[in-house]
Amino acid sequence: MEGGLALRPMTEPSTSPSEPLSGTPVAVAFPVPVAGETLAEIFESEESAVLGYAIGLVGRRAVAEELVQEAFLRLHELWSQVENPRAWLFRSVRNLALNHLRDHAKETVEEGPEGPGNENPPDEALGRLEAIGMVRLLISELPPDDQSLIRLKYHDDLKYREISRQTGLSVSNVGYKLHHLLKGLADALRHAGIDGSLG
Amino acid sequence: MNTMNDDENTKGPQPWSDPALEARVVASVLGETSAFEASELERILAGNPELAIFKRRIGAVHTLVGVAFLPRQPKIQLSPGRRQQLLEKLGARPAQPGKKVKAFALPFPQWLSSDTLNRVVACLVILAFVAVLYSLSLPAITGALMKSPRRSIASSPNEERPQFHGEAGGFLAADGLDRKASVGIGGTTAVSSVSESVTDSAGPSSKPDSSGKKLAAVEATAIKAFTSGWGKGSGSGTGARGGVAAVEAEKQVLRDAGDVSAPGAEAVPMEPAKAKASGKDRDPAFQAEIKTTRQPFSTFSLHVSDVSFQLAKDALAKGAMPDPGRIRAEEFYNAFDYSDPAPAPGEEVACRIEQCAHPFQQQRELVRIALKVAAAGRAAGQPLRLTILLDTSGSMEREDRAESVRRALQTLASLLGPDDRVTLIGFARTPRLLAEQVPGNQAGKLAEMAARTPSEGGTNLEMALDLASELALKQKLPAAQNRIVLLTDGAANLGDADPARLARQIEKTRQQGISFDACGVGANGLNDEMLEALTRKGDGRYYFLNRPEDADAGFSRQLAGALRPAAENVKVQVVFNPARVSQYRLIGFEKHLLKKEDFRNDKVQAAELSAEEAGVAVYQVQTLPEGEGELGEVFVRFRDPANGMMVERSWTMPYEAKAPAFDKAPPSMQLAATAALLAERLRGDSRVDLDTMAPVIAKLRGQYSHQAKVGDLIRMFEKMRR
Numbered sequence: 038m039e040g041g042l043a044l045r046p047m048t049e050p051s052t053s054p055s056e057p058l059s060g061t062p063v064a065v066a067f068p069v070p071v072a073g074e075t076l077a078e079i080f081e082s083e084e085s086a087v088l089g090y091a092i093g094l095v096g097r098r099a100v101a102e103e104l105v106q107e108a109f110l111r112l113h114e115l116w117s118q119v120e121n122p123r124a125w126l127f128r129s130v131r132n133l134a135l136n137h138l139r140d141h142a143k144e145t146v147e148e149g150p151e152g153p154g155n156e157n158p159p160d161e162a163l164g165r166l167e168a169i170g171m172v173r174l175l176i177s178e179l180p181p182d183d184q185s186l187i188r189l190k191y192h193d194d195l196k197y198r199e200i201s202r203q204t205g206l207s208v209s210n211v212g213y214k215l216h217h218l219l220k221g222l223a224d225a226l227r228h229a230g231i232d233g234s235l236g
Numbered sequence: 237m238n239t240m241n242d243d244e245n246t247k248g249p250q251p252w253s254d255p256a257l258e259a260r261v262v263a264s265v266l267g268e269t270s271a272f273e274a275s276e277l278e279r280i281l282a283g284n285p286e287l288a289i290f291k292r293r294i295g296a297v298h299t300l301v302g303v304a305f306l307p308r309q310p311k312i313q314l315s316p317g318r319r320q321q322l323l324e325k326l327g328a329r330p331a332q333p334g335k336k337v338k339a340f341a342l343p344f345p346q347w348l349s350s351d352t353l354n355r356v357v358a359c360l361v362i363l364a365f366v367a368v369l370y371s372l373s374l375p376a377i378t379g380a381l382m383k384s385p386r387r388s389i390a391s392s393p394n395e396e397r398p399q400f401h402g403e404a405g406g407f408l409a410a411d412g413l414d415r416k417a418s419v420g421i422g423g424t425t426a427v428s429s430v431s432e433s434v435t436d437s438a439g440p441s442s443k444p445d446s447s448g449k450k451l452a453a454v455e456a457t458a459i460k461a462f463t464s465g466w467g468k469g470s471g472s473g474t475g476a477r478g479g480v481a482a483v484e485a486e487k488q489v490l491r492d493a494g495d496v497s498a499p500g501a502e503a504v505p506m507e508p509a510k511a512k513a514s515g516k517d518r519d520p521a522f523q524a525e526i527k528t529t530r531q532p533f534s535t536f537s538l539h540v541s542d543v544s545f546q547l548a549k550d551a552l553a554k555g556a557m558p559d560p561g562r563i564r565a566e567e568f569y570n571a572f573d574y575s576d577p578a579p580a581p582g583e584e585v586a587c588r589i590e591q592c593a594h595p596f597q598q599q600r601e602l603v604r605i606a607l608k609v610a611a612a613g614r615a616a617g618q619p620l621r622l623t624i625l626l627d628t629s630g631s632m633e634r635e636d637r638a639e640s641v642r643r644a645l646q647t648l649a650s651l652l653g654p655d656d657r658v659t660l661i662g663f664a665r666t667p668r669l670l671a672e673q674v675p676g677n678q679a680g681k682l683a684e685m686a687a688r689t690p691s692e693g694g695t696n697l698e699m700a701l702d703l704a705s706e707l708a709l710k711q712k713l714p715a716a717q718n719r720i721v722l723l724t725d726g727a728a729n730l731g732d733a734d735p736a737r738l739a740r741q742i743e744k745t746r747q748q749g750i751s752f753d754a755c756g757v758g759a760n761g762l763n764d765e766m767l768e769a770l771t772r773k774g775d776g777r778y779y780f781l782n783r784p785e786d787a788d789a790g791f792s793r794q795l796a797g798a799l800r801p802a803a804e805n806v807k808v809q810v811v812f813n814p815a816r817v818s819q820y821r822l823i824g825f826e827k828h829l830l831k832k833e834d835f836r837n838d839k840v841q842a843a844e845l846s847a848e849e850a851g852v853a854v855y856q857v858q859t860l861p862e863g864e865g866e867l868g869e870v871f872v873r874f875r876d877p878a879n880g881m882m883v884e885r886s887w888t889m890p891y892e893a894k895a896p897a898f899d900k901a902p903p904s905m906q907l908a909a910t911a912a913l914l915a916e917r918l919r920g921d922s923r924v925d926l927d928t929m930a931p932v933i934a935k936l937r938g939q940y941s942h943q944a945k946v947g948d949l950i951r952m953f954e955k956m957r958r
Contacts, residue, residue: 080322084312085311085312102318113325168300190266195864197268203864215266
């Protein structure tokens with residue numbers, strides 16, 4: 038198999054297996070965007086991640102659910118205009134959450150009944166959810182080539198050399214690109230209020 | 237954000253930074269450095285605090301991205317009401333094909349994201365690590381967004397469902413699946429032409445053309461693959477011919493799939509001779525492997541039986557070669573108990589996946605997929621409504637057969653309870669109602685009744701089946717297991733009946749909720765093809781009692797399982813990863829193949845599994861060592877008879893770069909492979925090299941000394957080798 042060739046033929050099959058997944062009880066991390074996906078499919082694959090992100094942002098399950106619902110309904114309306122629904126979804130959940138926090142900055146008491154299923158996770162979990170959500174958001178906004186590079190490294194757990202074989206990029210080029218991608222992510226996270234230095 | 241990989245636009249570039257040093261740091265974080273380089277870097281870091289900070293930041297991001305890519309994560313969902321509402325709204329959206337700007341096509345199938353147990357464990361470790369990191373540095377991380385309101389609220393105690401840790405539990409998706417499955421399912425039963433099945437009207441998506449597009453995309457890929465040489469197995473030497481063969485194979489798949497779903501379209505074999513002739517040109521024993529790029533989906537009804545194995549054993553014991561047309565590989569390897577693990581408590585089905593190198597075919601692996609349903613719990617209480625059709629034609633009078641029938645009926649009676657009802661119809665030239673609605677605890681007298689019934693000439697199965705269907709429908713209890721069981725030696729004159737009409741009748745009755753089982757008695761003259769085809773139409777069980785003494789505990793278990801399925805309409809869909817598997821071949825199940833879209837079309841019926849029964853499938857695959865990702869994903873979907881709910885589960889088939897050699901494989905893998913390969917040999921595949929397999933087979937005897945059938949298999953092997 039020649040380097041560089043490998044990437045192309047695999048492009049289209051990514052569409053077909055999307056549907057069996059959408060019913061499985063286990064969430065799949067970071068699904069690949071698939072051309073021709075329906076909104077319902079995106080809902081199935083992103084519900085968990087987006088909801089986790091929203092909870093991480095606002096800290097309250099009930100509010101998070103509302104925001105997520107709102108985001109999906111808006112996406113539904115704007116469907117034909119949105120180019121990158123996943124990135125749009127994460128971005129708009131973030132915006133909705135920030136708006137909510139701004140509008141309710143002074144409230145300390147929940148406004149709705151908090152029944153079972155509305156439980157709120159502890160702070161550490163919130164930080165984790167938010168940070169992971171932000172990472173998803175940032176990655177989903179990257180150009181496709183960069184996304185696939187990150188995927189090769191983190192999903193497929195490949196070495197630089199293997200990535201080089203798969204993509205046709207030189208090994209040093211792979212190192213260079215990943216270096217700048219990670220650095221860019223770190224900076225963007227810090228910019229978003231998540232300190233990538235972890236102290 | 238798109239620009240963040242451009243150094244110039246990155247926020248806050250570090251004036252001190254030395255890109256070459258940074259790159260080395262990143263490489264070390266990503267595990268690309270040798271021990272020597274690492275120690276040298278440590279020295280540099282010790283004298284360069286800014287670089288050390290940079291390393292920490294990259295390390296943190298590295299961990300976060302790693303977590304974001306964890307293959308499986310705890311699933312959280314919207315509350316059921318909200319979810320339902322939203323799904324209805326989203327799902328009902330009219331399709332706007334082609335209007336949407338293409339998101340982006342990434343080269344990796346979505347389903348690659350799921351992963352092996354090992355990796356899940358590894359991920360848990362990483363998660364724990366992240367948790368520690370956070371607990372050390374939470375205030376800094378959460379930054380501006382983590383304001384006091386959240387904390388005060390978050391501390392309000394409410395811990396009823398700890399959804400963030402571990403699985404969301406059970407089959408949250410089950411109702412969603414049902415709903416989903418019902419969307420967009422048109423009249424899909426009678427699709428037989430190739431083109432129609434390509435355009436697919438039954439996909440679960442609301443976009444009517446989406447799956448058609450997908451298939452077209454797969455095809456386009458395949459074409460590209462062929463033209464570019466991608467996916468050409470090194471050393472397989474197939475090239476273009478392989479492509480043609482794959483097309484043929486796929487046509488075969490579609491033809492067979494058409495068979496399954498087109499009512500009455502299939503010619504149920506009339507007689508063994510004819511069946512053999514027609515089986516020649518569609519003989520799947522030599523079926524080409526299917527190119528994954530062309531057809532990554534392998535869908536079939538998980539039918540479990542051992543009749544073909546038993547018949548072959550009987551023939552070989554008599555010194556004859558079994559009829560190749562009667563060899564069904566899946567009924568060979570499903571004849572054994574592999575001691576596959578039962579589902580964990582609360583789970584309805586478990587899956588074990590094993591692989592080994594093909595014993596003699598280069599660059600091929602064998603994969604055994606075993607699915608086992610949970611022990612009967614709730615379904616055990618389900619009452620039975622049985623209608624037994626007993627063949628009383630002259631040939632059944634033979635002493636051994638009469639005795640077999642008596643034993644079979646006795647075994648049956650011993651499995652029934654007071655809530656069960658049995659209706660017994662004897663038939664020869666005409667059907668006769670012998671007993672109606674006998675309570676299960678009095679069913680012992682049925683054997684006597686059968687023995688007293690005089691035999692006659694002729695076997696008019698058609699008329700008997702009409703009567704059985706009529707009575708079964710009349711006595712049908714929706715909450716019960718409603719079944720017709722045919723007990724026959726299937727003597728040649730069963731062929732008087734019009735098989736197509738029989739099949740239609742059985743299928744019609746099946747659609748009204750009554751399954752059709754057959755118990756063959758005696759190997760001589762058994763119209764195996766026909767009984768097999770009829771039970772397939774009736775989604776029932778096909779079992780076999782050769783001699784009276786075979787009515788042992790095993791037979792009783794088999795019968796008990798057949799009467800009370802723990803899973804109905806069991807379908808399997810294996811989705812191969814074209815980036816890892818260049819071609820594959822399902823060994824056996826040729827007549828149980830389904831179309832891809834029928835997997836979630838619950839109107840398309842499929843086979844049953846009984847409690848604690850394992851259904852096994854064996855694939856031969858060619859993997860791409862240079863490829864990527866796992867082998868693929870196994871999906872199973874079935875109806876739980878206890879509550880009528882559809883259950884769907886999936887597992888990843890991991891890629892094992894170093895699959896064990898045949899002689900090093902686990903005994904269960906060896907046994908299944910042996911059975912599958914012997915079946916292929918008996919079908920006439922001369923490539924199956926018995927000598928290569930001999931040492932392993934010799935060891936199997938010791939491993940499975942308690943299983944009589946394994947002994948049978950070894951004896952068959954020895955006979956074949958001579």
